[in-house]
Amino acid sequence: MKTRKIISVLLIAALLISAAGVSVLALSGNVSADVVEKSKKAAVDAEAEGIVLLKNDGGFLPLNGRKLNIFGIGSVYPFMGGAGSGAITSDDPVTFYDALDDDGIEYNKELRALYEKNIGTNKMPKTDNTVINNLLQVALSINSLKEMDVSKLKGSVIENAVAYSGTALVMISRTSAEGSDLSFDTLRLSETEEELLDLVTSKFADVIVLFNIGNVMKMDFLEKYENIRAAAIVWIPGEFGFISVAQMLTGKVNPSGRLADTIAYNPEDHPSGECFGSFSYSDGSGHYVEYMEGIYVGYRYFETFAKEKVQYPFGYGISYTEFQKEITGTSFDENEISVSVKVTNTGDKAGKDTVQIYYSAPYDGTIEKSAVCLGGFAKTKLLAPGESGTVTVTYSTDDMASYDKNENEAWLLSAGDYKIILAENARDFIEEYTYSVRADKVIKTDSKTGSEIKNLFDDCYNGFTLLSRNNPEGTYPKSGEKAADDAVKNADKYPEPVTEGTAPKTGVKYDKTITLRDVYEDESLWDAFLDQLTLDEMALLVSDGGYGTAAVERLGIPATMDNDGPSSIKGRNGLLYTDSGVAYPCETAIACTFNTEIAYEIGAAFGRESEDIGADILYAPAANIHRNPRGGRNFEYFSEDPLLSGKMTAALINGCSSEGLVVTLKHFAMNDQETHRGGVFTWADEQTMREIYLKAFEIGVKESDCAGIMSAYNRVGADWCGAKSALLIDLLRTEWGFDGFVVSDFTSNITGTGYMNPVLGVYSGNDTMLTGIRGVFLPGHIRAIKNQYKKDPVGFGTALRERCRELCKGKMRTRAFLHPEIKYDDSFPGALLPTDEWNFTFPYIFSLFRYLLNNLTYTVIYLLRPLFG
16 A cells, blocks of 8 residues: 555656646636536536436336435545546536435435445546546546445444335446547446446335436346346436436436437447457557448447347436327328427326437348338427327438449438338337338448549558348458558558649749638638748648647738637647636437537537637547447446437537637547557448438538538548548538538647658648647757758648648637637747757756656556555
């Protein structure tokens, strides 16, 4: 124990030193009380509608005055957020017990005191520095709480509890962190938790289980113990979410959440589990992951192949009241599917219900199709007992098409009968109608842009076997050792210089300088405006995009202040922010509301806070897919379903933009695992990519005012996402019509060459680099940009100019440009201004020292994790 304490002190000291030396700036603006109150309401409402009630035998909940014996270390030290970009900070969060007190729920104070006394190693040392607290959790991989030894409950403690009340509540807590994925063990009860449940269920007649989690886990034990009367997932609820949890227990909140993910009896039954995680090329060329399950992710797999393995299906959730649904009108034609549903509250409590419309497409064995797909959804208003309301779900008929990568290189709406299904969830159907397509319809042009649709990612599929309905056993994912091919070995190779044509003009001086404001008012001035940029200025703009974008004051190009999400908006100073907004429930909780109005209000709340805090651009929302329950950032993502993810994404972005906040939709694309995320070679076929992993981004771009995208760490095929023109130019800009800027994820590339380098980003549509520690990373980036310009002034020069154009387009939509009268402290914690060459001054050396010490410290922490329990 003494050794462990000494090591903890030394490691924290190293982290303190490594984070020192960056000037701590004055607060750039606290969020006003009025804005906080609006944000608090948005957060409480989101949690209230995101809670998923899994069981409620005999209508045991609400409590109706029952007193509680509360068990589980999570009750006194719950997870309110994750770690990494989705981390939260709060000076005064509403704890679980705070919320119980405020709602008048009586509980056993002896048990509370015992758990508070025995928090032990769960409570990490806290510093005044948010980045240190955050990175400690990442480095220590603290994803679950070490449950208190059950022996401490025996004897008088448990006997007093039995005498106090016959009702017990057990809190099960899990979280996760950017940078690592969960193990299957983390998704199961620990041995101590099993002992706790054995004890509690043997002593109390009525038991409630609450899941304070960010990833769905193994829950089969809910069926093992007959006296577990009620269970609900309350997610990672943010700083105010427990208010809604307490109100759910008393009945002030009637839970209306529906699962955004399938809960299998065993998390290992997801087919992606066979090809998720760490796989290395036999020759040491790197790590890879193959999406062998194809389109069969989540319910698309289970409802097609293995219904018996599902405990709670996608879209499942129950209420304190009962609802009756009936279809009252339909309209099916070649353009649109529309279903009107009358929902009647037949119970005795007011509540909201979710209408889910699925479709089942004809399958002939040529193009893979799941048995059911979500077509659309809607949430009712609050319905009083006996009250009815009608909602209409409408979607494009073409949305039922599958991507045909082989014959047509286009979307194909196959001839045949399509079942249009009103359902409670992906499993339980209420009514079915049939819509018949007489002949195959090939969809070769994009409905929004009119651009040609064609295969763009043939190079991302390397021939592995894909799971198929034709032969499920013979095609089930099976990993094996592989050797790297030429594409892997030649990754990060620059294109050949362009030898024909002329280089774009640079550094032109006019009698009257053309500013970005002039271009905003007259778009015909774009080219003349760009002609004025010098090579130094262009190199700065595309290299200096970390937690803010660079200014060129003489041309009226403003700096912006950017920071992370998606759980709360952070203030100035990048990783060392001191201001932050309200901490919201995780994205998965928001998705479980099945209510786009909730997502919109969260976005609007972000926007209002950003103005007070001084933030122009938010690195959020995240639209990646819950490919597997082990995903370390699943709590930052919405769902296993791309339609639900996309609709929530678009609504949240529209809420942000309504209040003047620009977002960067992330992580584009296929950053669905954290293991080896920095450069992992990600292989998938075009159908899988377009239908599952790109669809949420497509909806987010097309159905919102999206001005920014963040490219991902991983490679798609052999190319880093920020260096794949097929992704960032051909698909995003040309086919989908995106008109904004692309920023990389956080880069730790010191030399500006190799993996995740700015030169390849410029060639391929990545407009600026998220250089987190300027003094360390900027010199190498700028030198690489300028060197490549000398080698390829025509090809690279043209691309560089285009990147600056796109970045400026994004800036023109920010508050920094549109409202220059709003002034904030515009200083920034850069240790050095960019220079032509490596600058070995004291600030630079100190920045480099901090960076290396940080990495060494995290490595040591990782290796010594067993000492920390």
